[in-house]
Amino acid sequence: MLDTVIKWPKITLMFIFILVVLGVLTLLQLPQREVPEFSADIASVSTPYPGGSPEEVEQQITIPIEEAIDGVDGIAEVDSVSTSGFSNVVIELTDGVDRTNVLNELQQEIDAAERDFPATAGEADLGEQQTIGALSSYHILAEDRDDLYEAREMMEDWQSDIESIPQVDSVDIKGFPDQTFLIDADADELFDAGFQVPDIIEAVEEELNTQPLGIKETNGENVQLSLSTLDELDDISSIFIGKDEEDEAVYLEDIAEVGPVHETPEDLITFEGTPALTFTIFQEEGANIPQVGRETHERMEELAAEELPAELTMERFYTQETIVDEIFGDLSFSFSLAVLSVIVVTLLGLNVSSAVIVALAIPTSVLIGLIPLPFFNVDLNQISIIGIIIALGILVDDGIVVGDNIRHKYRTGAAPLDGAIQGSREVRTSIITSTLTIVVTFLPLVFITGSNGDFIRALPTVLITTILASTIVALTLVPIFLIWRQKKRVRTKKKSRSAPKDGLFGKQFDRLSDWYSDTVLRKVVKRPWKIAIIGFILTSALYALIPFIPVEFFPSTDRDEVTLEIRMPAGTTIDETENTLEEMKDYLLERDEHIYETALYAGDGLPPLFGDGISNGGEETGNLLLRVDREEQSAEETIDRWTDELQEEFGYAEPELTTIEAGPPVGAPIAVTLQGPDVDQLIEMSNELTEDVQDLPDSGTVRDDMGPLRPTIVYEPVREELEDSGITMSEISEQISLRTEGIPLLTFRTAQEAIDLEMTLDQVTDGEEIDLEEIELPADQSGEPDGPPELVSLDELVDPEETEEIPQILREDGERTITVRVFPGTEDDGQLEEDVEALAASMDNDAGEDYTVTAGGETEQRTDFIIELATLFILVLFLIYIIMAIQFYSLTLPLLVMSTVHIAGAGAVTGLFITQTGLGFMALMGIVSLAGIVVRNSIVLLEFIKQRRKAGYSVEDAVIEAGRVRLRPILLTAFTAIGALTPVALSGDVLFVPLSISIISGLLFSALITVIIVPAVYTAFALKFGSKE
Structure with a gap:
């Protein structure tokens, strides 16, 4: 068949031309990005439980969720964190499962488990993890943070606007505090009016929690029935509570302060010393980064020009579009040099006609090789372009072998067509065989599992398609070109035996x-x-x-960004975390002239721009992003320069410096996992192991994910007083909650927003202590029904004790877990790995059968x-x-x-x-x-x-x-x-x-x-x- 292809050059060239055109169209349509899209199949279940201790959250929320999803097929691993007032369960799915079906089944099981949650627990939210990396991120800046908070509605409108752009998946806004509508009752006013807390709760719920009236047929037509209800938040203060002893109407505003309040923000952000919000845009899977990047930036600039008030400014902080353009520029230059190098090398040993063949074979093979890529979900990125560059040196091999053998036939006197057929026929088997060896070499690499496989899959795919295309070109286009060339030489009366000079050398x-x-x-x-x-x-x-x-x-990548992560002692407020980050920023700027830009993120940390962010973030965690002049000092040099000094100066904050890795995140270089039933025993083992590892040479940063114990006030009940007064523990917990976290009521919804209503009673503000003497409960009067009830203060019923308790409970596949992570002080950490593994093995032997210690x-x-x-x-x-x-x-x-x-x-x-x-x-x-x-x-x-x-x-x-x-x-x-x-x-x-x-x-x-x-x-x-x- 291949002989026929050579004999019919016009038809063959027509098909090759068609394939080249398809290749050009494919090239123009392939999405461009920095690296291949890779993300673990991970979902998370987030559930708030206001006021709950880590143990209560674990028992009431986390374990029921874990047990509910245990029977769902397609789950590889389940990890969880139970911290004060919050549960987070992370679910890793098995490779290759139907993601949609598994998530639907998970949602059903979680909904069923949610029915047994405590009444004060929030809704369990099942979400999917974002693919690491964002399209772009902007800072909205203001001198006063309150001006930023007033822009919430505008930012939400911007979010809807940007999310409507094609290829945009979602927008994440960081820096706004959660907003609730607080009813803070005054105890004196409430009790003087003759009411109790349940009276307020009942009045609010009966006013707002109405049922739809439906449709009624009237005079031959269906009429919608509706009840006029409160539709503005400001109207809540006018809710009727009842009548006092003087038969006067009492409204909510008479006995309580009512209005929206900002909770403690999850993030405090500053950019170059100015308070900021972050507006981060995430692209859809398969999006064309340069195209959607330009569209979103143009729209963001339009919105800023039209709507941003004078006291606010906007700056683009990060964009993948610029990085992609820079990378493609560098790789295009490398690609051009590679093509030139191949042609020059060819000219050294072969004649000009061979160089022409190579010049034709390279773009033809590459363009034809691009055609199948969309069907394998491969786009243009660093990995696929490097695959093409590697293929450049291989794809001309077949053409060189075929051309060299055909010319050998011509030198022996063969006719143009006969020489081409005989010459290609002699090497055809070896060329096809060698091509198959390359295919079978790279084909198994397509099946590498996990994020490593996602990251590298484009390389073998591109090589396989390009090399297959080059084989087709070598066995068709090369013989046809040489036939044409030889016939031209014959017509000009050049004897075929007097072959042209075979290259410069x-x-x-x-x-x-x-x-x-x-x-x-x-x-x-x-x-x-x-x-x-x-x-x-x-x-x-x-x-x-x-x-x-x-x-x-x-x-590590050769980029400007260095990320400093800190984890303060448990119980640290977000303001104190921000102050510590500010101190560290000033410390570095005073001593390092190569740092040209800083951004500070106290709380949950950076958006996922330069890695996978902070795990288990909270008020005691934060990031300081440093941008360094890499021409003067690389990111790695910055890390080496400051790691030891920062750990010595700010050791209490557990500082850790990192930069972006050129590949999927792999976590700490060394990690030791401790598992067992008792958290206190695990903490003791973790502390011992941490001390032993810190004593090893070049151990660098050593820390566990439990962190220091959290300061805690434990209220020990005085049982005799409780029995005498008939007051229950539930009543005590309710009264303390009313002074602190508050009691959630319901969600008030309007056409524009939904806001949670909460109730407190003489709420204790931050910095104040709870005065138990001022909190009184009526004793049980069942034995003495006449007369007013005796009031008993809480200081008679409970004794407060200051102590320390665990800040969180971590679990892996149902087992309580603590992980000790080691970030070595040197790159050559082989000996340290062996020493840590030895310590882990020794501890595992001594730990007992209920506990395990494994290195990873x-x-x-x-x-x-x-x-x-x-x-x-x-x-x-x-x-x-x-x-x-x-x-x-x-x-x-x-x-x-x-x-x-x-x-x-x-x-x-x-x-x-x-x-x-x-x-x-x-x-x-x-x-x-x-x-x-x-x-x-x-x-x-x-x-x-x-x-x-x-x-x-x-x-x-x-x-x-x-x-x-x-x-x-x-x-x-x-x-x-x-x-x-x-x-x-x-x-x-x-x-x-x-x-x-x-x-x-x-x-x-x-x-x-x-x-x-x-x-x-x-x-x-x-x-x-x-x-x-």
Whole structure:
């Protein structure tokens, strides 16, 4: 069939042209983004329980939710946090499940569990976790924070406006405090009027909690019935309570202060010292970042110009659009250099017509390879573009091999069409086979699980589609072009035997090929066993360099942002947290001239712009974002410079400096998980382990996720007084709650908003203590019905005791858990990992059967990934072996081909060692990629040896002649791949330098060593066992 394709060039070119046009259209429509979209399938259930202690929240809210969802299929892990007044259950779904069905089933189970919640508990809210990374974020600034709070309604309108833009998923506004409508009754006024708290509750609910009246048929038509009710918040104060002893009407405003109040804000934000709100925009999955970024920014500027009052200003704080444009600019430059490098390398060994073929093959193959990408949910990002750059050096290989062999036929006098058909036919099998090896090499990488798989999946997908396209181009477009070129030469009476000069160094390549075959290979075939054994010993010895290569799973990005996270002692107010962050900011600005911008986030911390944010945030947590002039001081240098000093100066705040990782977040480098039934015992174990780890050299920051104990006032009941007075614990808790958190009533809804109503009684303001003497309850008068009831003050019924209690209870899969995290002070943390693991194992042995202590963290994730990658690598080797066995109909020759993978791996290790480049995720991906790339040369070389043997050559002569013919394309294909990746290796990109170095060094080493070892091994086995293959 391929011969027919070559014979009908016009039809073939028409189809290629159509595919190229489709490729161009695909290129114009593919979404652009910084990195591939990756997010764990995670949902969370958030439930407020005002006034509840961590133990009460755990027992009343968290455990019922966990038990309710326990039977739902498709759940991989359930973690929870029960803190004062709030429960958060995080649910990780199993990979590959139907997300919608699982979430629907979860919602049903949670709704059922919610019916048994305490009356004061809020609604359980099931939400999905945002994909890490936002489209853009803006600061709304004002000199007075109250001016910001007054802009709530305007910001909510902006939110609706921006969310209506196509490809915008949601908008998150941080910095507004929650707003409630408070009814704060005056105890004296209430009791003097002859009323009690239940009278107010009953009056409010009976006024606002009305039933719909329905529709009634009247005079032959359906008429809607409705009852006129209060529709403005201000009208609530006029609710009728009853009549006092003088028969005067008493309204709510007579006995209570009524009005909206701001609760303590979840975030206090300042940008460059000015109070701020953040307005963060999140894109939909698959959105085109530059396009939607421009649209949203234009609309934000329009809204600011039209509606923003004079006292407010807006500044764009972050935009992924700018980052994407910068990255695509750098990668486009690297891509152009790569194309130029490939063409230049081709010109060194081949003639101008070959360079033209390469120039045509590159864009044609790339554009055709883009066509399937939308069907695999792959867009244009750093990873996919790097995949194209890697493919550049490979996709021209087939064209070089086909073109070189066709020209060889022309030099022997073949006619244009016959020479093209014969030349392509001879290498067709080896080209298709080598293409299949690349496909089976990269195909298993598509199935890597988790966020690592989401992150890297674009690379193998792009390589597979592009290499398949290049094979089509090599077997169709290249022969057609050479036929046209040869016919033109014949018409101009140029003899086909007088071939044009083969490149700038064509003669040098010829002399090198002659020297290699006549000198090197003749010596090799004389002592094949000796050379093969020495070669394998030397290459195997190079793997001993692995322990001396630095290990870095994902490097830090080369960005301006450094994030400082603090966690103050439990019980710290958000104002004190903000003051501490301000002190740290001033401390750094006074001493570091390279910090040019700061943003402060007390409370829940930064939006998910530069990572996954603060876990279990609250009033005692916060972030300080530093932007550093990276030309003078990198983010890593900033972290190294200030980590120890900040920990010494502000140790009570547990400061931790981080920057953005070039990949999915993997958490702390070292983590030890403690699990067991008793929280106090877990805290004791955690404190002991923390102290032991801190005593280790270079332990850096060590902290657990429990944190310090929270200051607590425990009211111990005086049982005898309770029994004598007949007063219950429920009445006492209600009275204290009325003075502090308040009692939730109902939600008041209007056409514009919904606001919660709460009631308090002589509410104690922040900073004041509860005076138990002033709180009185009527004693039970069942034995003495006549006369007024005796009033008993709370100081007679309870004794307050100041103590400390746990700030939160954490659970993993139903087990109470504390995790100790270690952030080493040095990058080389191998010894520290071993020491921590030893401490964890020792504690686990002594802990008893009810408690477990396990080490994990980034180390565990890295180990899991390496195991998964090793499994896939073994699968790749088997698949390559099967293809080779089918092609050569031999079980031994495939082993010879596979030896090149061993050689290339040794070269990659050597390159990483010499350059001291981190052995991490991308370096390992490069080594795996080598498996499919380097076997191509062995396949073509052995195929030529096989053809020469069939032609009657002896083993030695077949090896020598094959080496003479194949050395040039072997070196050229290796150098084109190296040339394509060299601009990336020199770019300084922290993510792709390890990948490019591992591939370049592996290819170079393989090209130089393979041409010695493969002929030696083949000759040794052929002579020893008499192989005719």
